[in-house]
Amino acid sequence: MSELLTTTEIDLKHVNHLRVLANQMITEAGSGHPGIVLGAAPILYELYANQMRINPQDPGMLNRDRFVLSAGHGAALLYATLYAAGFDIKPSDLSQFRTLHSKTPGHPEKGVTPGVEATTGPLGQGLGMAVGMAMAEARQHALFPSVINHLTFALVGDGDLMEGVSHEVASLAGQQQLSKLIVLYDDNDVTLDGSKSRSDTSNQLQRFESYGWDIRHVADGNDISMIHDAIENAKLSPEPTLIAVKNIIGIHGPFENSHRAHGTPLTAKQLEDLSAVLDVQMTRFTLDENILSSIRTRIKHRLSTMPVPRKAELIAYKQQMAEIPLELPNLSEHIKSRPGRQIAGHVLQQFAKQMPQIWGGSADLVASTQAEIVGSGLFSPDNRTERNIAFGVREFGMGSIMNGIALHGDTKIFGATFLAFSDYMKAAIRLSALQKLPVIYVFTHDSLTVGEDGPTHQPIEQLMGLRLIPGVDVLRPGTAEEIASAWQFALSSKKRPTVLILSRGVIGTQGDKLSGQLAIQHGATQIVAHESPVVNIIASGSEVQLALAVSQQLQQTNRVISMPNMTRFLAQSSDSKAEIIPKDGAKNVIIEAGTTLGWQAVAGDNGLVIGIDEFGLSAKPQTLLDTFGMTTSCIVAKINQHLEK
Structure with missing residues (x-):
C-alpha cells in the first residue's frame, strides 16, 4: 500500500506516528503538553528527516546544524523525534518521560538527552541562545570557512514571542544579518489561558520584518511540502528568516484548537481514539522499523555528502x-x-x-x-x-x-x-x-x-x-x-x-601575586596575618582597603582576610577553612557595602556583620560612605562596641 503513496503522504504517516508516540509518553507520565506535539510535529519531522546535517552517533559533531526548541514544553515531541533520528534514546527512555534521573526530563536539558542542544523551558531564552549560536557560527565561519559552515534552527511559539527578551535578541539578529538563522514560528493563536487575543494582538511578522528579518508564510502547518519549500527558500536569504507556520494547537485531539490542549494529557481512551483517527497502530513506545529506517537513511545520506574541511584550515582551527x-x-x-x-x-x-x-x-x-x-x-x-x-x-x-x-x-x-x-x-x-x-x-x-x-x-x-x-x-x-x-x-x-x-573607584595597590592566586583558589586568604588576634576583619572588593585601614586604626590585634568568593570558601572542609580563619577565639567582623543577610555563615554566632540593608541615596560617593557608616572611624567604633558586649 505504501508504494502507492506520494513522498509527502509517506512523510505525513511518519508524522502521525510521532504524534501518537509523543502523546503516549505524556499519557504515561500523567503530565506534559500534547497541544504542541500534535500541532508542531510536521515541523520537527521536516527538520530532522529532510533538512539538518547531524550525526546521531556523534551528537557533538563539529560542523553539525543546530536546533533549539525554544518552546521547551514540546519536549516529548523532541525526544520522540531524536529517537526516530537514531540518537542514543531507547523506548525505555521514552517510557520514563518526566521521571527522576531519566534521559527524558520534563523540559529539554543540555547534557541529559543526546541531541538536545540547549536547556529550554523559560520562554524566549531559546530564541536568544539560537541567535548566539548563529553569531558564533558567523564568526568561526569567517575564520575557518571550510571547517565551520552550518545552519541554526529554532522553534518558537506565541509565548516565546511575547517575552521581552525575544525583542532584544531578534533586533540584534536582524542588525547582524544572521542569514544562517532560520526560526520556525508555531503560529496557533492560543496560549495556556485562552485565545492569544486576550493578551496580545501585536503583528509578530511585521515586528520581525522591522528588525530586518526575511518573513515566510506556511498557510497549512500540516503540509510538509510547504514547510520544506519555506526552509529551502530561507537558506537563500541574506537575512535571518522567520517562517510563520499556521497551526492548530492539539489538531486531531480531543481539545483541538482549545487552550486546554496546551497542558492536558490525553486519557488512555483519548489516546486510543487519536491513534484511530490518525490510522496509527499503536505500539509501546516504539516506531515501526520502516519509519526508523526511512528517517535514519536520509540523515546518513546528508552526512555522507557533507564537504570535507581543507586540511590546512582544520589544522589552524585545532591550533587556535x-x-x-x-x-x-x-x-x-x-x-x-x-x-x-x-x-x-x-x-x-x-x-x-x-x-x-x-x-x-x-x-x-x-x-x-x-x-x-x-x-x-x-x-x-x-x-x-x-x-x-x-x-x-x-x-x-x-x-x-x-x-x-x-x-x-x-x-x-x-x-x-x-x-x-x-x-x-x-x-x-x-x-x-x-x-x-x-x-x-x-x-x-x-x-x-x-x-x-x-x-x-x-x-x-x-x-x-x-x-x-x-x-x-x-x-x-x-x-x-x-x-x-x-x-x-x-x-x-x-x-x-x-x-x-568590579569597583568603579580606586582599590589601592596592596597585595601580591601569590596572595591573589590563593584568594581566588580558596575563596579567601589572609593579607594581614597575626598569631593571636582578637579580631578577624573579613572583607571583599573595595572594602578590603577599608578593612586594611580599620586594621591599622584598631587597637586590638587583628588579621585581615580578603574573601573574593564567599561561596567557594564555605564549600571547603572545616580544616581548610580553619587554615584561613583559624578557630582561635578571635571574633569575626565582616565588612561589605551590601546586604548583610548570608554573611552570618562566615561571621558565626559571635561575629559582627557591617553592611547596608537599605537603598542608597543620590550624593557624592564619600558623602554616602559617611552617611551609611562605611568609614574607618565608624567601623572601628562598631567593633569596639561589639567587643565590649
Whole structure:
C-alpha cells in the first residue's frame, strides 16, 4: 500500500506516528503538553528527516546544524523525534518521560538527552541562545570557512514571542544579518489561558520584518511540502528568516484548537481514539522499523555528502582551539593604582593576546565597564572576525545570546554591564549555571560609590542574590592581583559561569601575586596575618582597603582576610577553612557595602556583620560612605562596641 503513496503522504504517516508516540509518553507520565506535539510535529519531522546535517552517533559533531526548541514544553515531541533520528534514546527512555534521573526530563536539558542542544523551558531564552549560536557560527565561519559552515534552527511559539527578551535578541539578529538563522514560528493563536487575543494582538511578522528579518508564510502547518519549500527558500536569504507556520494547537485531539490542549494529557481512551483517527497502530513506545529506517537513511545520506574541511584550515582551527596555560600579567604600580574596572580592562587585554578565542562586549557601557578588546573592531556583517560585540541596551538578550555562543563552543565569551542591572540578566545567568556554561559576566560599579546616579544604580542586594545561584562562581576581588587571578580563573573555567564584580573607584595597590592566586583558589586568604588576634576583619572588593585601614586604626590585634568568593570558601572542609580563619577565639567582623543577610555563615554566632540593608541615596560617593557608616572611624567604633558586649 505504501508504494502507492506520494513522498509527502509517506512523510505525513511518519508524522502521525510521532504524534501518537509523543502523546503516549505524556499519557504515561500523567503530565506534559500534547497541544504542541500534535500541532508542531510536521515541523520537527521536516527538520530532522529532510533538512539538518547531524550525526546521531556523534551528537557533538563539529560542523553539525543546530536546533533549539525554544518552546521547551514540546519536549516529548523532541525526544520522540531524536529517537526516530537514531540518537542514543531507547523506548525505555521514552517510557520514563518526566521521571527522576531519566534521559527524558520534563523540559529539554543540555547534557541529559543526546541531541538536545540547549536547556529550554523559560520562554524566549531559546530564541536568544539560537541567535548566539548563529553569531558564533558567523564568526568561526569567517575564520575557518571550510571547517565551520552550518545552519541554526529554532522553534518558537506565541509565548516565546511575547517575552521581552525575544525583542532584544531578534533586533540584534536582524542588525547582524544572521542569514544562517532560520526560526520556525508555531503560529496557533492560543496560549495556556485562552485565545492569544486576550493578551496580545501585536503583528509578530511585521515586528520581525522591522528588525530586518526575511518573513515566510506556511498557510497549512500540516503540509510538509510547504514547510520544506519555506526552509529551502530561507537558506537563500541574506537575512535571518522567520517562517510563520499556521497551526492548530492539539489538531486531531480531543481539545483541538482549545487552550486546554496546551497542558492536558490525553486519557488512555483519548489516546486510543487519536491513534484511530490518525490510522496509527499503536505500539509501546516504539516506531515501526520502516519509519526508523526511512528517517535514519536520509540523515546518513546528508552526512555522507557533507564537504570535507581543507586540511590546512582544520589544522589552524585545532591550533587556535588548543588549550594553553594562561600566564598572569605583571602589574605595574601605576596600573594597580587605578579603579578596579580599569585594572580588569588592562588584564583583559593581556589575556586576549594569549587567547584568540576571547570575544565579548557590553550593554552599551564599554566606556564605563572597560570591557572591550582594544585594537579590535566591532563584530558586524561586514567584518565577522572582530572581537567586540555591540550588544546595545539589551542586558537580558546579551545574557541569553552569550549562553548560545558558549553552547556553540570554540570561543570564550564575556558580557558587561553595571551590577545594579544584573537583575535584568538573572534568568540567563541561571541557565548558564544549569547548562554548566563557562560564560563570563562582568559587573562593574559595585556599590554605593556609584554616587550621584542614586539608588537606582547603586547595588545593595544584587551581590548576595548572585551568590545564591547554584553553580556560579561570584568573584569580588579586592586587590589588583586578585583581579588578574579572577580573570585567569574565569577564562580557565570549563563548566561553571563566572561573575566578576568590579569597583568603579580606586582599590589601592596592596597585595601580591601569590596572595591573589590563593584568594581566588580558596575563596579567601589572609593579607594581614597575626598569631593571636582578637579580631578577624573579613572583607571583599573595595572594602578590603577599608578593612586594611580599620586594621591599622584598631587597637586590638587583628588579621585581615580578603574573601573574593564567599561561596567557594564555605564549600571547603572545616580544616581548610580553619587554615584561613583559624578557630582561635578571635571574633569575626565582616565588612561589605551590601546586604548583610548570608554573611552570618562566615561571621558565626559571635561575629559582627557591617553592611547596608537599605537603598542608597543620590550624593557624592564619600558623602554616602559617611552617611551609611562605611568609614574607618565608624567601623572601628562598631567593633569596639561589639567587643565590649
